[in-house]
Amino acid sequence: MRKLLGIWVVCMLVATSGIKAGEADKLFYALRTKVLTVKDYTADVRMKIDINRMKIPQLKGTLFFKSPNKMRLERHGGLSILPKKNINLTLSNLMPAGNVTVIDAGSAVIDGKKVRIIKVIPEDDMGQIILSKLWIDEANMLILKTETTSRNDGTIAMDLTFGKYASYALPDHVTITMDVKDYKLPKGITMDYNDTPPPPPKDPKEKKPKTQKGTIQINYLSYTINKGIPDAKFADKE
Template identity: 40%
Template sequence: MVLASFLLLPTSSIKAQTADELLRNVKAKMDKVNDYIATGKMKTDVVFIKAPIANIKSYFKKPNRFAIKRDGGVSLLPKGGVSVNVSSLLLTDSYTAIDAGPGTVAGTAVRIIKLLPLSETSDVVLTTMYIDEKNLLIRKSSTTTKENGTYDMEMQFGKYAEWGLPDKVIFSFNTKDYKLPKGITLEYDDGSKKPELPKNKKGKVEISYSSYVINKGVTDAMLK
């Protein structure tokens, strides 16, 4: 009789995973990666900056060590603790997760989760994640900070999806919040030197990874 009663339960009574449970499952998938070395190409699209497509290597070491090295120069990525490394999005459990319902990213059904940091000293004000619940992949994120503006990341996945590692990362930001690495001087198209980037223009960095070497070891020297 107990079995019969169980079988008669309506399917609506089966509880879906909560926002916290979904985030834990996504993090558990990414936690399988202790380190990696990724090979790829980086395209920097910031108005007036001369930045040809560059061959790059990305290095990651758990929990939060990450670096990009490019041939022939310094990577022009915004400073301020916002990284193009997907794993950095779930480094802390000190947040309140709010389920914002369903959505789509590039035709893929996602669940939208908003993260509000609990720490008053956090530079991050709000992070919104667009999670492919079926495959436990973060398809897109938007992070708003106190000091460094808002940054968006969109991830495309392929042969490394089982590790939660993207084949392509599209990182966009507003140039008014773009902070150059110390010592970098920009050369404009007319050959002159100017101290500031144009305001209220969108900048974009695209990284396309061709291969990953996963859990084979990354030294501290590689991350310098």
């Protein structure tokens, strides 16, 4: 049913866009090739996680990435905390792999730059990604924004700003916006009385939906690219 719906959406989009699919295809594959040239990197990052009911300070650390889908934040003895997703929050991971159907969805302007919007639908209907929408700075061959709808994790959006690592399609700054399911803190064993005396005043209008948006902002200060990272680095450690 979902597949039929997907095909119907694609047909509708193709019908309404009126732009040649071939150009968009080329653009996407060229971009993906560029992104995939980075096999691994180690980056000094400043990360700010902003999720409802989670108060996490800005985290300084080292972000390790290994293609295609390994990612780990290491905090020099501190705690690392990342949303647990079926897909990793990296650009290469948010772009569908394998054969895809690409649809040109017009253009837009981001920060004064004219960008091309394309929609990418993977042909492998078993993958996590159902649809990716990319905003592409064609002149620099950079993805400035993505919006990926996944099978299990809702929609994940990514806004990217590039600087000196633009040639590797590695951003200086990324803002990831995603759906976060409501999580439960078990009452009674949460090391908290149910009525802490100084509760921060809550907005009475704030009615918690089951799923909420959360954002993660990552500032990449420096990258070390394609120097090889052993897989052991990504093994679960205490």
